[in-house]
Amino acid sequence: LLTLGSCGQNFYATMPSNIQALTGSCLVIPCSFTSPQVGSNPVGIWRINHYWYGTNVFTGSQPAANWSGLKVTILGDLKLRNCTTLLEWIGPDNQGVFYFRIEDTYLYQRNPFRYSSPNRPLLTPGGPVMEGMVTSLNCTAPLPCPNQPPSLMWSEALNGTVLWTVLTGINGSLSVSSLLTFTASYRDHQKNITCTAWYPVGSENRSTAASVTLSIWFPPTNTTARLSPTGDIKDGDQVALICNSSANPAANYTWFRANGAAISPAGSGQTLTLTAVTPGDSGRYYCQAENQFGEDNSSVTTLDSLNSERCFYVSKTSLCVCVCVCVCARPLLTKKRNIHQL
Template identity: 35%
Template structure:
């Protein structure tokens, strides 16, 4: 049933911004601020409305309630072109349905086959006897694109060796009837868990979670999440790639002695320790094994030794960071003229 003032619809819309300054809003609409949509796909607009107390007695939820969508364009007072959907009409400019229960103040709407020309701000209006209202202070900005936005990868907690970690990939699902498929590319075996979830603004997104236990070999390896959107008979894709930053204790720790051959007393010998770690090694320590005893002899990445009697023996280094330590193999320093008694 049409409103008595329906013939003044456009004039009322044009003046509503002015009239709102002199009174309370006749209706309060809840809409997302923005929806990013793919050309040729559908878009679901989460929508709900509330009738303030001063007008609630006018609202009768038991009779037919019509929902009207129109563009918020500077020219909307110049003609009917800005009205793109009216649920009381059988033919509309936009193909769609109000899927929400209007009697329960749910005006959620789906539009199909959107095009780039559909990009605009949209407002919602209800029409029922004896009450009609438009919330001119709330609109949804629909942005239609040819390519989907990139998914978002997040990591739950620190990525540390031998500790299970979860990777999350999320992608918007503006058309919940045809949500995107999320595909992972990882340097390890995995089993994803996927779900369609509702966001705080009632829009939808797809979340894919992968849980795995990284090793130090995964450090600085790329991971990729690809979102595949079905649009008609084709797929449109977008991806997000990030590099893993795995925290691990020192690995591949090794010691070297130069020169390597037997040396004379009084000569100079350089001992160098190397290791791979994340975060970097904070402390290198040198040990000597001689005559069955192990003695700490120096600290630092490099150790320069002026050889004296008794310096012959086995040497090794330890590298340490906040995650633990790594120990090198033992290297022999032979001093000419010394008896080799290391153990």
């Protein structure tokens, strides 16, 4: 965390308000300052823990100095009011609040900052989008060390394209951005997409990641109707017709019954329950799923009445023969009756 402050009038230093780094890596601190004038020999000083009584980490009398293994180099030209500084070989012993000063015949200024490990990448979705629209996800991660940029990897490319860029903030801080552009599909709804930032540190890589769940608006699709239970259904049994469809937002369901060319509403809701079937319930049934983006019909499910007495059969494509035998008790006579094939 970088906290800005200044001493003296008419002097002000500008650095990022937040700055992050990885142990074992490097860190560039964008830094500039304003002043009425700069002397011929300005001196830049970095201290830790206190701007006046703290331990010197670097002084302008040395082009680079080491403190607890930390290498500090002022990259900017102080005469041009540029105090940009490079920290290398950052170690766990370097934790603390750092202060930067400029000393000249009359110029004095300080600004403290504290560095920490990079946070997770910033993953910005565009919110719910309509199926078929071109949309994008943007993943941004800090770039503390320009010589060792992180790699941004997507868990899935979604048949899209990826554009990688380096961004410079208004305060001079650097970040890397990966823009994933794709066409929204209902198949991607509720997918969990992860962006991982891999930072090279020496011979290893360290990672941090962020995830987002996609939300796609789309009309009903893959609508199906089924009947439970299947198989032989007897007069008086309870039967449930169940409709399923993929849709976002969720679909509303309407059932229809077809007798010949006539089609009539049979009910509403995802499940249509016939509490006690009768031969009059036989027919072809289908459901319609609908939301504000469209509608979709299921295929037909047929409830066949096999005779007028006891037997029903549910079928989508096949026909069934049901034979009932009645025996009349007469002397020396047995009569059989065949029920017609449907």
